[in-house]
Amino acid sequence: MIRFECDYAEGAHPLIMQRLIDTNEDQTPGYGVDSYCEKAREYIKERCEHDDIDVHFLVGGTQTNLTVISSMLRPYQGVIAADSGHISGHETGAIEATGHKVLTIPSTDGKISAKQITKVCIDHREDVSREHFVQPAMVYISFPTETGTIYSKEELNAIREACEEHGLSLFLDGARLGYGLTSPQNDVTLKDITDYCDVFYIGGTKVGALFGEAVVIKNKYLKNDFRYSIKQKGGLLAKGRLLGIQFGTLFEENLYFDISKHAVDLALKIRKAFEDKGYEFMYDSTTNQQFPIIPDEQLEVLAKSYSFTFWCKVGENKSVVRFCTSWATKKENVEKLIQDIKAL
Amino acid sequence: MIRFECDYAEGAHPLIMQRLIDTNEDQTPGYGVDSYCEKAREYIKERCEHDDIDVHFLVGGTQTNLTVISSMLRPYQGVIAADSGHISGHETGAIEATGHKVLTIPSTDGKISAKQITKVCIDHREDVSREHFVQPAMVYISFPTETGTIYSKEELNAIREACEEHGLSLFLDGARLGYGLTSPQNDVTLKDITDYCDVFYIGGTKVGALFGEAVVIKNKYLKNDFRYSIKQKGGLLAKGRLLGIQFGTLFEENLYFDISKHAVDLALKIRKAFEDKGYEFMYDSTTNQQFPIIPDEQLEVLAKSYSFTFWCKVGENKSVVRFCTSWATKKENVEKLIQDIKAL
Amino acid sequence: MIRFECDYAEGAHPLIMQRLIDTNEDQTPGYGVDSYCEKAREYIKERCEHDDIDVHFLVGGTQTNLTVISSMLRPYQGVIAADSGHISGHETGAIEATGHKVLTIPSTDGKISAKQITKVCIDHREDVSREHFVQPAMVYISFPTETGTIYSKEELNAIREACEEHGLSLFLDGARLGYGLTSPQNDVTLKDITDYCDVFYIGGTKVGALFGEAVVIKNKYLKNDFRYSIKQKGGLLAKGRLLGIQFGTLFEENLYFDISKHAVDLALKIRKAFEDKGYEFMYDSTTNQQFPIIPDEQLEVLAKSYSFTFWCKVGENKSVVRFCTSWATKKENVEKLIQDIKAL
Amino acid sequence: MIRFECDYAEGAHPLIMQRLIDTNEDQTPGYGVDSYCEKAREYIKERCEHDDIDVHFLVGGTQTNLTVISSMLRPYQGVIAADSGHISGHETGAIEATGHKVLTIPSTDGKISAKQITKVCIDHREDVSREHFVQPAMVYISFPTETGTIYSKEELNAIREACEEHGLSLFLDGARLGYGLTSPQNDVTLKDITDYCDVFYIGGTKVGALFGEAVVIKNKYLKNDFRYSIKQKGGLLAKGRLLGIQFGTLFEENLYFDISKHAVDLALKIRKAFEDKGYEFMYDSTTNQQFPIIPDEQLEVLAKSYSFTFWCKVGENKSVVRFCTSWATKKENVEKLIQDIKAL
Structure with missing residues (x-):
């Protein structure tokens, strides 16, 4: 068969396994402040062509989604997502368990549009009883989507503009980011994504690593104290260097791509x-x-x-x-x- | 130096690394239903000398604590713990973030006694305004404690009896379980712990694994649908077999001990x-x-x-x-x- | 104009105001254990023709909905409701703020059917990855609905049977219950509703009282310690007798109807x-x-x-x-x- | 006897009952945007000698505490309080149920000092593993305290300075505020309290009203969208004018004092x-x-x-x-x- x-049926790329073996006996401090993590952060910053970003490493996607979203929203705020979005239905209510409603938008191909986002915000703002409804405050998109489609640069740009106009932050779930960036149809770079998003993550679990997602934060409010959030939600890996070693291997040269x-x-x-x-x-x-x-x-x-x-x-x-x-x-x-x- | x-300064025991390499290209289903996890479960059941237990594998301790405790309690219930307990102060309020108060008991050596637990329960029950206070419903102990001490069989037995008398469930945090079980002072077996506890976990992260904690559940209410809870809290590892392989290696023979x-x-x-x-x-x-x-x-x-x-x-x-x-x-x-x- | x-544009029925004036200087214990509340409970039990029910008084509808639902569900469970249901969109995410997803069913007239409920449950149970989805565990219906329609006895009976078959509890929001029960089209009695539901509430705010909702609980699990839940969610009115006096006035004779x-x-x-x-x-x-x-x-x-x-x-x-x-x-x-x- | x-053993001051009767048939919009509430807000602003404050009316104390605190804190932050503080033990874990730890300080007379607050903050900041602990972000004090004592102006001033130095917001629970302000020992005015606090509330339930607490907000971050928070937590009274009428009566002239x-x-x-x-x-x-x-x-x-x-x-x-x-x-x-x- x-x-x-x-x-995610296999282990990790052989080069990653080799690095894990090579470094196995090294003694490092825990919780992601070791030199392997530091190096991996530097590689990712270079690839994003942004110096003013924070990079954190978490273990899995659901954990990353719930940690990022709950850290960004105030209690009465919700996150806009496609009804086919991973957070909408495939995470056992992980977002709701942190207290927030996912405001779903219908989608036939996994994508949502700037126009749809704008409509949600205007409808909310114009409602005289708007305090009786969850306030839209963040947009969640996947790249590629759960159905394999990708946003064009023009579409992402329009979404970014809608977010800015309506005071929303933009979060991109890149669990399969590599497979989107290397699609022949793609016209978006890692730099573009960093430009457009407040926060996004580069998936490792599905792209060569044993596990791991690299969260890239540009938004100042979210940057502040994000390690507290990771720890509270159970995502601060004791042997954090395992994540640093893996992402270091993927991004030191071109392996990820x-x-x-x-x-x-x-x-x-x-x-x-x-x-x-x-x-x-x-x-x-x-x-x-x-x-x-x-x-x-x-x-x-x-x-x-x-x-x-x-x-x-x-x-x-x-x-x-x-x-x-x-x-x-x-x-x-x-x-x-x-x-x-x-x-x- | x-x-x-x-x-947790190093990677994993060389035998575990070898097994990870050996199985790296195997294709397995995700999320912990693979044959490696199945085997590891069997080994652990044998060691616990209990057949009616469920075994689940999670990545880290804070994640395990918050998932177990929030799955067991009703919203108005709290968990009793030593003031030096890991959940009391070292997890950035992870338990409170799931909605539950940690009811702390003073401790000088990291341990709490059946007598202290009983007092908390009686004081609560006898208060005419008890509905204004969090209801004690679970006891959390660590073995060994955060300060290296261990409970004797007699002490554990007394705690179990107090729990039964007052309708509390008993949860034992075994992040360093191996180091307690192999202490020359110890008179408790894995079977004893399974006998006494509703749920406990066998720590892997600090005892030879790259990461991982094996949760052993005897309590029927908690068994029911526990995988939903793991998924919701972000603890269901996509490549679950990594945990099965590690715990399999530790418990197939005597490596853990x-x-x-x-x-x-x-x-x-x-x-x-x-x-x-x-x-x-x-x-x-x-x-x-x-x-x-x-x-x-x-x-x-x-x-x-x-x-x-x-x-x-x-x-x-x-x-x-x-x-x-x-x-x-x-x-x-x-x-x-x-x-x-x-x-x- | x-x-x-x-x-809810006016105060309360004059008879209620009179009773509040008449009892104003009485001294009573707080938090709903006074004799006025006791009497009101008795009147309601008689009207429901059930003796084995608990009756609690809360101040408002959103408070009641969030207290009941969060007390009944385990963390990974959700509540099924019409997309037009009050909890679905009109309560600023109050249910989600307690950690639970509202699983919406499309509705054109405010009602949902036993068939729709059954489909949600079967789809869930038959999904091999069902642990990745919120588990349906409760049904929320309104009587009358937000659009003025009412369920027939036959429809309610079918919903009850669906709930029993699929292990769901049934919660009926009766914010406007009086207006449903006295509709010429109605063939349902308070006794029927008590028979069919695990829990429901009799609305006072919109039916003659200054404020207040009477929660009727038949389900044993929910009965247990419900006052803790009311207190924790901020719904335990200090001068609880105000609710007892109002509901006593409404139900001593036929005023409510x-x-x-x-x-x-x-x-x-x-x-x-x-x-x-x-x-x-x-x-x-x-x-x-x-x-x-x-x-x-x-x-x-x-x-x-x-x-x-x-x-x-x-x-x-x-x-x-x-x-x-x-x-x-x-x-x-x-x-x-x-x-x-x-x-x- | x-x-x-x-x-809180009786109803309300007769003048309040009279006003409720007089206005009973008036038709007003719901949810606290009526003219009675508007007037009451104006009276309170005058008494506080601050024009840039927002005033909201809630029904009870626990509801107010949980709504204010959860609206102010980020998920990983906690609130400092005396171990005898109402939120520490008397509210069935209402604060924890919103996800936040109460960081208790020992107190023999119900008060806490600027020195104690400062120590908590410095200890936290100087801990190299501080991300593993809940971050102190708010101070909760009661005036008078649960044991009848009051803070002097000097003490409040010192607490305010400690808060500013360590980036904490200050919240004063005034459930019995009138009894503190009219104590012969008191040297603090409503204006002082408004000067010192980010947010506080003026208790009505225990001071002449049937029920009701007037929340006064000076802090800009908290002002923003506070009505969403009230609604979500179940505290937005449908017939909000009842609160406006009561606080209007108490503060139009000198009745409260x-x-x-x-x-x-x-x-x-x-x-x-x-x-x-x-x-x-x-x-x-x-x-x-x-x-x-x-x-x-x-x-x-x-x-x-x-x-x-x-x-x-x-x-x-x-x-x-x-x-x-x-x-x-x-x-x-x-x-x-x-x-x-x-x-x-």
Whole structure:
């Protein structure tokens, strides 16, 4: 069985494992103030082309989302997100558990628009009873989205402007950031994201690391005392250097981008194979997740050799499924899959 | 500089690193339902000599404490703990952030007694305005405590009886459990702890693992849906197998206990060296943390070659400091320290 | 200007004011354990035809909703409600502020069905990753709804059965309960509601009292220690007897129902006047709130003499507005309005 | 039985009842934006001699404390209070339920000092692991305290300076404010309190009103959107005018101060009677609560005719009890008590 069901099925990139072995006996202070973390922070600052940012390392995505959002909002404020956003439905109410409502906006492709955000804010502001409603104060977007799509520079710029006009902060969830930045369709850089966002994170768990997300903070209010928030929410790893070593390895040179591109290239090959076969797609993804619509009969054939994720039914006889590649996906496995698609 | 300042200064035991390397390319499902986690659960159940327990793996101690406690209590209930307990003051209000008050009991050695617990409960129950006070509903103890002391079987038994009499659940924080179980003074087994507690955890972060705490749940109410709680609080590691592999390695055979004993033996050698020198101790610890009271002048001498933790001043010219050993402490470094103590 | 914009524009029914004056100098213990509260509890138990219920008095609706819901749910659980439900959007995220997600169900008339509830539960249970989603554990309905509609006995019965099948508790918000129970369309009694619900409340604020909601609890788990919850959430009124006196006055004899019927009769007269004029209605309400669809031109005429609430636009030239009656609405004002409707 | 056990045993001052009757049929908008509230705000601003303050009306003390404190703090911050402070132990963990730790300071008379506050802040700031501890960010004091004592202007000034030096906001709980301001020992004015505090409240529940606390906010950050916080925490009274009418009556002329002085004068007469008898006092109170230490034998005699509150035992044969007067206490009852004390 060859697995294409998710992008966190393996351990870490071999270079990371090697570094962990090499440094295993070093003695360092705990909680992320060691030299490995310091170095990793420097590498990330260079890549973001911003010097006035803070970089913190957390273990996982839900933890990062709840820590960032609850640190930024006042109790009566909420965060705007696509109804398909990870915080909207896939985190067991983690945001609500910190006291905040997620204000969902309908989305068909995982993205939300500056126009939608503006409408939410104006509707709120113009309501004479607005104190009876949660105040929108932050925007959460994912890049790429949960359905593999990405925002263009123009779209991000418009969202940034809407945020500024309405006093919202902008938070970008980059759990799969590498796979978005290395998409051939992408026109956004890490610098652009740093320019546009108050805070975002660079995903490690799904992009080569054992675990870890690097939170980049530009907003002054959020910078202030953020380590207190990490500790309180249970996210301050005792052996913090493990995160520093991993992100240091990913960003010292080009590893993060190289392995991301590897995954995207393979995903697009799979996409092309399905296209050539005449299948349509649920989402227009140019990143590492692909959502073909496949007759159930053919799915059964594929399921004998490959694992993938069932997404939803389409009509009587077809289904949307997800094929996922990652830094760890083997070229030969993709080739085999492509042959099998052709043979359907 | 030789470090004795904490028990999480290094990576993981070499055998754990080897297993992580060996399994790195395996593909497994995420979130702790893989076969490595299953095996580790089995090993731990055997060690606890209980079959009706659930075992979950979380990343760190604060995360574990807040997840367990908030899952067990109703909103108006609080948890009783020593004023020196980790949850009382060292976790940035993590328990309060989930809505619950920590009801502190004064302690001079890190331990609390059945008698103290009983008094809190009776005082509460007998107060005619008791609804104006937080209701005690859980007891939190550490084994060993934050000051290296351990409970005897008799003491634990008395605490269990007090809990049952007053409708409290009992939670034992075993962040350093191995160092308590392998203390020469100890008369408690893992089975005893499972017998007495509703829930406890076996610490990995400070005892040989890169990170990880194994939560053992006997209480039915808490068992129910605990994975929802882990996910909501941000503690459900995507690559859960990392925890399974580590705890599997520690508990497949005797590694957890062997490396704990190693640390305790060395700590007691250091203790003896200070005793022979005529120094007294702040706490009567027979585990891996030692708290000698040392003239400041001599401390300066030791500080040239060793790092340790300042605890508090005693009078004008003396201080309490903490020397900590771990699974990673090297025998030759301890020998050197002992010579230097003799030479003071 | 004659006001039809809400049902809380005046003080209290004169009989209540008289009782408050008569008892003003009495000395009683605080916090709701006085003899006035005791008597009011007895009257309500008789009306509910249940002896095994607890009755508590709180000050307002949002306070009641957040106290009841947060007392009933475990941290990872959520409450199902219509998207138009009061807790869904009109309480500044009060439920989320206690840590719980409101799981909304679409509704066109303010009601939700047993079928919708069942679907939410089955979808949740059948999801292999269900731990990543908030667990549905309670159903919140309003009677009458925010749009004036009411559930039939058959509908309530079906909802109760769905709740039992899926392990949900049922909470009925009766902020306007009197106006529902005295609707000519209604086939539900207070006893039925007590039979069907785990907990519900009888609204006083909008039905004759200065303020106050009487919470009726049948569910054993919720009964236990509910006064702790009231106190913690800030709802335990020091001079609790004020609530006892008011609810005692309303339920000693038939006052609550008499004044509710008064409001409903007048509302239906207004409804008939609009119907006779040929106007349609947004919602099929037979209670004290009416939502006619009126040409904007005519609305302007009415607005000269009457205040009412703008609800939403319908097409280019029409609007839905709300006319509200209450226990305090004067017959002569309704007659005048009816004449003016006829004259439009 | 004559009651001296608390200051909330009766209804409201007759003048307030009269105003409620007089205005009962007026129609007003809800939620505190009516003209009665507006007028009351103006009266209070004049009394505080500050124009740049916001005034909000809430129903009760616990509600006010939890709303103010949770609105002011960031999630990882805590509030400093005396261990005898109302928020420390008497509110069922209401502050913790909003996520914040109460950082208690030992106090023998209910007061805390600038020196104690400073020490807490310096200890926190100087701790190298300070992120592992709750950050002190607000000071909560009561005036008078729960034990009847009051702060001098000099003490308040010192506390204000400590707050400014360490970046803390200052919140004064004035549940019994009138009884403090009219104490013969008092040298503080409402203007002083407004000068010193970021936020405080003027208690109505215990000083002549049926219920109600007037929150005065000077701090800009807290002013912003405070009505959202009131609504979310369940404190926005639908018929808000009830609060406006009551505070309007108390502050239009001198009623609040006149009735407070009445209570204090009577309390001091009781105090003198006990002093003349040679009894000592637990607290040096010059306000409406008195805490004499009385042989148990004599207490039994008094208990036949009077109710009072048991506070604590002193040695074998004596007890501290609390005698409380209020705006409603009758002169003749105090005279009778004094005779009975003399006759002991």
